[in-house]
Amino acid sequence: xxxxxxxxxxxxxxxxxxxxxxxxxxxxxxxxxxxxxxxxxxxxxxxxxxxxxxxxxxxxxxxxxxxxxxxxxxxxxxxxxxxxxxxxxxxxxxxxxxxxxxxxxxxxxxxxxxxxxxxxxxxxxxxxxxxxxxxxxxxxxxxxxxxxxxxxxxxxxxxxxxxxxxxxxxxxxxxxxxxxxxxxxxxxxxxxxxxxxxxxxxxxxxxxxxxxxxxxxxxxxxxxxxxxxxxxxxxxxxxxxxxxxxxxxxxxxxxxxxxxxxxxxxxxxxxxxxxxxxxxxxxxxxxxxxxxxxxxxxxxxxxxxxxxxxxxxxxxxx
Amino acid sequence: xxxxxxxxxxxxxxxxxxxxxxxxxxxxxxxxxxxxxxxxxxxxxxxxxxxxxxxxxxxxxxxxxxxxxxxxxxxxxxxxxxxxxxxxxxxxxxxxxxxxxxxxxxxxxxxxxxxxxxxxxxxxxxxxxxxxxxxxxxxxxxxxxxxxxxxxxxxxxxxxxxxxxxxxxxxxxxxxxxxxxxxxxxxxxxxxxxxxxxxxxxxxxxxxxxxxxxxxxxxxxxxxxxxxxxxxxxxxxxxxxxxxxxxxxxxxxxxxxxxxxxxxxxxxxxxxxxxxxxxxxxxxxxxxxxxxxxxxxxxxxxxxxxxxxxxxxxxxxxxxxxxxxxxxxxxxxxxxxxxxxxxxxxxxxxxxxxxxxxxxxxxxxxxxxxxxxxxxxxxxxxxxxxxxxxxxxxxxxxxxxxxxxxxxxxxxxxxxxxxxxxxxxxxxxxxxxxxxxxxxxxxxxxxxxxxxxxxxxxxxxxxxxxxxxxxxxxxxxxxxxxxxxxxxxxxxxxxxxxxxxxxxxxxxxxxxxxxxxxxxxxxxxxxxxxxxxxxxxxxxxxxxxxxxxxxxxxxxxxxxxxxxxxxx
Numbered sequence: 090x091x092x093x094x095x096x097x098x099x100x101x102x103x104x105x106x107x108x109x110x111x112x113x114x115x116x117x118x119x120x121x122x123x124x125x126x127x128x129x130x131x132x133x134x135x136x137x138x139x140x141x142x143x144x145x146x147x148x149x150x151x152x153x154x155x156x157x158x159x160x161x162x163x164x165x166x167x168x169x170x171x172x173x174x175x176x177x178x179x180x181x182x183x184x185x186x187x188x189x190x191x192x193x194x195x196x197x198x199x200x201x202x203x204x205x206x207x208x209x210x211x212x213x214x215x216x217x218x219x220x221x222x223x224x225x226x227x228x229x230x231x232x233x234x235x236x237x238x239x240x241x242x243x244x245x246x247x248x249x250x251x252x253x254x255x256x257x258x259x260x261x262x263x264x265x266x267x268x269x270x271x272x273x274x275x276x277x278x279x280x281x282x283x284x285x286x287x288x289x290x291x292x293x294x295x296x297x298x299x300x301x302x303x304x305x306x307x308x309x310x311x312x313x314x315x316x317x318x319x320x321x322x323x324x325x326x327x328x329x330x331x332x333x334x335x336x337x338x339x340x341x342x343x344x345x346x347x348x349x350x351x352x353x354x355x356x357x358x359x360x361x362x363x364x365x366x367x368x369x370x371x372x373x374x375x376x377x378x379x380x381x382x383x384x385x386x387x388x389x390x391x392x393x394x395x396x397x398x399x400x401x402x403x404x405x406x407x
Numbered sequence: 408x409x410x411x412x413x414x415x416x417x418x419x420x421x422x423x424x425x426x427x428x429x430x431x432x433x434x435x436x437x438x439x440x441x442x443x444x445x446x447x448x449x450x451x452x453x454x455x456x457x458x459x460x461x462x463x464x465x466x467x468x469x470x471x472x473x474x475x476x477x478x479x480x481x482x483x484x485x486x487x488x489x490x491x492x493x494x495x496x497x498x499x500x501x502x503x504x505x506x507x508x509x510x511x512x513x514x515x516x517x518x519x520x521x522x523x524x525x526x527x528x529x530x531x532x533x534x535x536x537x538x539x540x541x542x543x544x545x546x547x548x549x550x551x552x553x554x555x556x557x558x559x560x561x562x563x564x565x566x567x568x569x570x571x572x573x574x575x576x577x578x579x580x581x582x583x584x585x586x587x588x589x590x591x592x593x594x595x596x597x598x599x600x601x602x603x604x605x606x607x608x609x610x611x612x613x614x615x616x617x618x619x620x621x622x623x624x625x626x627x628x629x630x631x632x633x634x635x636x637x638x639x640x641x642x643x644x645x646x647x648x649x650x651x652x653x654x655x656x657x658x659x660x661x662x663x664x665x666x667x668x669x670x671x672x673x674x675x676x677x678x679x680x681x682x683x684x685x686x687x688x689x690x691x692x693x694x695x696x697x698x699x700x701x702x703x704x705x706x707x708x709x710x711x712x713x714x715x716x717x718x719x720x721x722x723x724x725x726x727x728x729x730x731x732x733x734x735x736x737x738x739x740x741x742x743x744x745x746x747x748x749x750x751x752x753x754x755x756x757x758x759x760x761x762x763x764x765x766x767x768x769x770x771x772x773x774x775x776x777x778x779x780x781x782x783x784x785x786x787x788x789x790x791x792x793x794x795x796x797x798x799x800x801x802x803x804x805x806x807x808x809x810x811x812x813x814x815x816x817x818x819x820x821x822x823x824x825x826x827x828x829x830x831x832x833x834x835x836x837x838x839x840x841x842x843x844x845x846x847x848x849x850x851x852x853x854x855x856x857x858x859x860x861x862x863x864x865x866x867x868x869x870x871x872x873x874x875x876x877x878x879x880x881x882x883x884x885x886x887x888x889x890x891x892x893x894x895x896x897x898x899x900x901x902x903x904x905x906x907x908x909x910x911x912x913x914x915x916x917x918x919x920x921x922x923x924x925x926x927x928x929x930x931x932x933x934x935x936x937x938x939x940x941x942x943x944x945x946x947x948x949x950x951x952x953x954x955x956x957x958x959x960x961x962x963x964x965x966x967x968x969x970x971x972x973x974x975x
């Protein structure tokens with residue numbers, strides 16, 4: 090019991106530090122690749138860290154129309170995403186906070202973060218905040234079923250809704266994991282990752298066109314420390330989504346035993362898998378146009394449909 | 408260029424006589440008898456104004472501009488024109504507005520005598536407006552109405568010619584002339600009038616679920632200022648009210664009392680992307696006033712420069728349309744081709760945006776030899792690149808699905824609101840001044856007609872792409888065959904005071920028109936520039952309702968309007 094507590098604490102600390110250090114880097118590699126695909130050099134890989142440090146050192150400017158929600162929501166948003174980060178497996182197939190929450194809790198934490206951010210954006214008093222909130226909430230309402238359904242197939246196969254258990258089951262399956270059900274669910278989850286992390290074809294993370302903004306629209310009034318918190322939270326959320334994708338759909342490489350060497354190997358393997366997911370997002374960002382906003386339900390419906398098909402294959406053709 | 412159904416000045420005069428019930432006196436454009444069928448000035452009374460405009464409009468004539476002028480002002484309000492000139496110059500010195508250093512010298516006595524001559528030359532001249540209409544395959548008709556200073560009203564033309572709506576508001580703001588019956592007389596140009604008027608109110612829609620989305624004048628990107636008030640339900644726009652003129656610099660007032668040479672760089676810099684167009688309309692107006700015939704080399708070179716301007720704008724604008732849907736591939740690839748064209752501009756003229764070349768009398772600087780050598784081949788190569796990028800864009804479903812059916816401008820609406828340029832040609836109107844009223848070297852060449860009838864963003868995209876190819880072909884042809892000889896003639900002496908010239912040129916955004924009245928002593932009495940963007944802004948505002956809020960940037964970029972030369 091004592092050992093388990095120590096393990097939990099140690100794993101949690103390693104994973105927390107890992108995510109905090111790695112998340113901005115992941116965002117930087119996406120930017121960098123995108124720039125390369127547009128024949129630009131792009132910002133350096135340390136730029137997100139510099140930005141965060143710069144914003145962190147500045148006092149947030151609050152509009153006269155905003156209230157306490159806008160002030161305190163960023164901390165809540167970051168807190169929920171950090172908690173989610175400890176409920177996903179990275180280096181090992183054991184989540185640091187084992188037994189504290191499964192995939193549904195992770196989805197719920199994302200929803201809580203979004204709710205807080207939407208409230209904060211409404212509270213900022215800017216029309217763009219309200220516009221961004223309404224779009225983000227509408228999109229996530231459509232993306233969430235896909236998110237849950239895509240993971241449900243794997244959960245049914247593994248007999249557990251714990252992301253660590255799903256990952257461990259996947260490792261046990263070996264190459265046999267890559268069946269049609271798995272691939273369908275992976276495709277569904279990929280669309281959901283793009284939607285949830287504010288990437289193409291749903292949202293443009295680099296836009297300066299106010300009227301097309303979704304996630305950026307909600308951040309438009311944030312500044313200083315609040316902005317740093319929210320930007321970091323969104324970078325972290327992307328890393329967490331990539332980690333879930335890596336653990337469930339590409340589980341290979343994670344440690345199955347709690348020994349230093351496999352854990353170190355698992356850390357690096359997880360990082361590489363997340364970078365691959367990031368590169369995929371960057372490639373999509375650079376190669377297609379954004380979907381017209383009223384056609385987004387079709388796209389997200391497709392994600393749910395793919396996930397449902399995967400689930401059907403999983404259940405009917407075991 | 409004359410078509411079978413040419414309408415002569417004589418026919419117009421008969422039409423007017425029939426409409427007004429009496430013979431009208433018509434004056435032609437100065438002494439050039441050959442141009443009698445090109446342009447005519449008709450004096451009408453306020454009471455006859457509407458009937459005269461209707462008679463001309465019914466020939467299918469398009470609104471060109473409505474210009475107001477107040478010739479009493481030098482004597483009655485702000486002192487002599489010398490004082491005005493001096494005041495303007497000190498403002499220029501303080502603001503660093505780019506007036507030439509030579510202008511500062513010798514302002515006093517010379518300008519003063521000019522003012523005396525001016526007021527002596529036009530006893531009884533006063534407040535007036537001129538509605539300019541272009542009859543297709545016929546003359547340009549200038550209908551002038553004198554406005555008595557103690558009753559500054561006239562019946563508004565906007566109900567008859569909706570394209571005049573902004574012109575009338577501007578005239579109201581700047582000259583205090585009231586167009587009675589105008590449906591929307593909110594301030595347009597002067598945001599904070601003195602004395603203060605009622606607070607400006609944006610027009611908005613009301614109803615359950617309707618919300619307002621104020622955008623700008625400061626935007627998230629580094630672009631020009633404009634305030635857009637959307638009334639929307641969900642993501643659908645019900646109404647858009649655009650408020651511009653945040654960059655009103657008073658350029659037209661600034662050049663009054665200046666010499667033709669001093670005003671050139673000011674007019675040229677009305678905006679940064681149609682510099683050849685604006686320098687050309689200005690130069691041509693001055694050339695008309697001074698009866699100057701420019702040398703063959705300048706005639707051809709002006710076409711070359713105008714097409715270079717059109718080409719880099721069109722290529723850049725195609726890229727910007729990609730940015731409107733976040734299609735980074737097209738934005739970056741076409742942005743690079745635009746940059747290559749700007750570098751060719753620099754090699755050709757020493758200026759990336761082609762400033763300081765076109766001048767009254769021809770070209771101030773002849774084209775650089777090093778820029779001309781291989782220009783045709785370089786442009787052809789870039790055009791080839793652009794064509795292959797456009798081909799890839801057209802094959803991209805994710806891109807084209809955003810363009811089709813978005814921001815539809817119907818032909819009727821384009822006609823009603825006086826759309827110009829690419830916007831008009833993509834909606835089934837063939838208007839192109841290069842073909843309709845060719846000037847300079849355009850009279851010597853044939854510009855193919857390009858157009859589309861669907862009027863959506865995709866149509867404007869295709870029209871731009873095809874026009875870019877035409878421009879490249881023209882450049883290639885001209886670069887190899889520029890006539891030798893001088894590029895500039897010195898315009899003969901100053902024009903008669905009070906004479907007016909009107910010149911138009913087809914720029915990348917459509918036709919820009921310039922109205923120029925000479926003062927005494929080779930100075931400018933009044934200048935009015937109506938750029939293509941000025942005409943197309945109200946068109947854009949009328950196109951957007953019914954579309955989605957996040958499609959606005961795309962529709963906006965498909966029109967690609969300029970704020971600076973609208974605001975002046």
